[in-house]
Amino acid sequence: MDELAEDLELLPATRRALRHRIAVAQSAGRAPSVVAAVVRGGEVVWEGSRTSVEGHGPDGNVQYRIGSISKTFTAVLVLRLRDEGLLSLADPLERHLPGTGAGEVTIAQLLAHTGGLAAETPGPWWERTPGDLRPELADVLGAEPFKHTPGHRHHYSNPGYTLLGSLVEALRGRPWEEVLRSEVLEPLGLSRTGGAPQAPNAGGWAVHPWADVMMPEPLEDLGLMAPAGQLWSTTRDLARFADFLLRGDERVLSAESVREMRTAAAPPEPGFADIGYGLGMQLMVQGERRLAGHSGSLPGFVAGLWLSEADDVAAVVLANCTSGLPAATVAADLVAIVADAEPRFPEPWKPFRESERVPLELCGPWYWGTSAQVVRLKSDGSLELAPLGGTGRSARFRPEADGSWTGLSGYYAGETLRAVRGEDGSVSHLDLASFVFTREPYDAGAPVPGGVDPQGWRGIG
Template sequence: MTTRDIDEFAEPLPATRRALLRRVALGQAEGRAPSLMGAVVRDGRLVWTGARGCVDGRAPDAETQYRIGSLTKTFVAVLVLRLRDEGLLDLGDPLARHLDVPQAEGATVAQLLSHTGGLAAEARGPWWERTPGALRPGTADIFGERPLVHPAGRRYHYSNPGFALLGALVERLRGAPWGEVLAREVLEPLGMGRTSLEPRAPHAGGWAVHPWADVLLPEPAEDTGWMGPAGQLWSTSGDLARFAAFLLDGDERVLGAGTLAEMRASAAPEDGDRDAGYGLGTQLVRHGGRFLYGHTGSMPGFLAALWVSAEDRLAGIALANTTSGPAIGAIAADLIQVVAEHEPRIPEPWRPLPEVDPELLALTGPWYWGPRPYHLRLRADRGLELSPAAGGGRASRFRAEPDGTWTGLDGYYAGETLRVVDGEGGAPAHLDLGTFVFTREPYAPDGVVPGGVDPEGWRAL
């Protein structure tokens, strides 16, 4: 058995399991939840579940359904990104290009996905989460007197109606209800047979807990109709573990890893909060020094959270059947932190590249942007990595393209083109990175530096 086998696929160690169970127990007791379910995914596999409280007289398990609320939004975003990847829409398209919804005039698909479309936070009354969807028989009926509360694209403003429109967009372009499309295109390929629009036994009942006494009140579980894409789904910790594995590495039957990386790139900060933001259908947070992506959710009687740490290859899931009480997002994040701190990830063994192109190898080493030194390293698949020789600065990884250039993958140069410019005799003379010139010597007299180099060269003061 290799180190990789032990690290990735074994269940957590006894001390780790105890710490995980304690976190779930604290959340259930302090939050006064009738039941609380926790789960941990490591390297795409469900490795731990734990529960406190009961559902119908027994402890819930990985097959017990809970309503997951706004976690539904991430599923809808996956459907929209599939349409984009197939060429059926562009994220920059105004919604009006595909749907006749005057209330969202000017908002683009990307803005709806990132809650920057300016739409109101909630649907027209009465309280949509506790009333039948039949009260809003069409998309126009989900809007109140002020459907737009901010100019489109100006700021982040969470909008449930915005995702209702994205669900309607899926229905228009697929010619089938969004729930059917979701089952066919996402749930079935990922093996999520216990995720559904309506509850299926065994499932938890939703409760409200009295704020000043330990007594309960049942909450309604309505079919929210057109508002369903904002929070309709029911799921289990077992199914959400499969979804977390998908969010980590992708699945070409659903979405590739590149599109998922796009979904978790920040599109808007949450009201100026540096530690929280929103991508395309995914919430982004920092917790315990870690960058996490996923989503939280709430519906009357239920709370849910799913977070993924790509760096640790861990995911934490928490589900409860109470309207309020447990800090569900913090619990799910703490499950990741417990495993990461008790069982820190063992690095992959270093291995040499299977082959090397001598021309690429000749590009590696020091380059200079003006007087500042950088290092250029060769990565797998002909990729490159540019980073400052010392201190912070603009570091990026680059993907090789068929035309002999490279495209930035992250940091300041994400999306920018890096190309090698040859000099006399065909030898590399300098690098051009989005018009920035990197030379082999700092401000060499014969270097092609914009603005030229003083012919007297370097001198003492």
């Protein structure tokens, strides 16, 4: 066995812990069946299932309905439109999809659930009634679509993702599901994901809260609401999708764009301090671990997909019960089991190549006023700026062709750092978003904002 395969293969104790977790989930959650998968290093390293049918269990090829994980697929389609230059996330919806009555919201607000739209549609519950009851967007939005002022708070909105699906259809000139299949499912090899069930597939069940009996749930075509929750999938397909959400795929979305999806775009809802939202992805902090993914539910089904970028681990859990089994929580637990029991090996340290130019004049200590900072250059070409004391604003930067650097994280994300040189060509100071970093605290030879007292440093008189 080569070293990579050996690193990916889970230890027996880890595998047992995973089996035990879904066994407890299925039993305590009283689910007819549950199926799960774990991805590490781009490979499915574990699959498991539990069922109430003796001698039979679903595998990674059995379809379940995935509910709101469908929203993440819809968000991918919208980001593709943005990356092609067909829209800006700052555009109001009206610019591309006129006449909805909700056109003042921006596309970014719809993606992040900050558009102020209602959580649900008017009329009977859309998840348990046929989509032809809502044939037009006016039926989805109702006469009063807004519950909050757009942009003021995070308020989860299923109709908002119907609007995004209709936006995709308007700009592509084809049905949402057809666009999804050609632009995402087929390139990623997700052959068992789609809008309608294909055998083998699980049936959806409601389990009585006070007795061990079940009743089948209706399986409705959601019509216009499909982009918010229609899809069926398998753990193997969703495992591939989770890995795509970690790494990107140039045939679908770049690594930079999927990273943007995983970046907070909306604050947590009040009362949910550990949950935020990106662009089509839920964000959660579990202990010190940051997770991104999505939960899903429709009558008869619950689903969860979470990934940890730092650990390079993702997990998927699907079950066929309306409630009782917290699939998203179980998926997060599976990520933690693997990441805690078998921590990721760091990449080997590698120096710059001899042929590469290394701007050493940028490295080492700098001062922002009296605050000591340090700049480090990494062999991947990035630059790190961090306070020497360990607390304060830290950031990473990528190099640009003109010699500047663009912030990738933290307070300086998107900001430009420039090394300003004197007449002799040496670096005088660093300029970062109007902040001047100097080699000495308040260096009189640098253009420190506000100037430097001509008497310089001194003690008490």
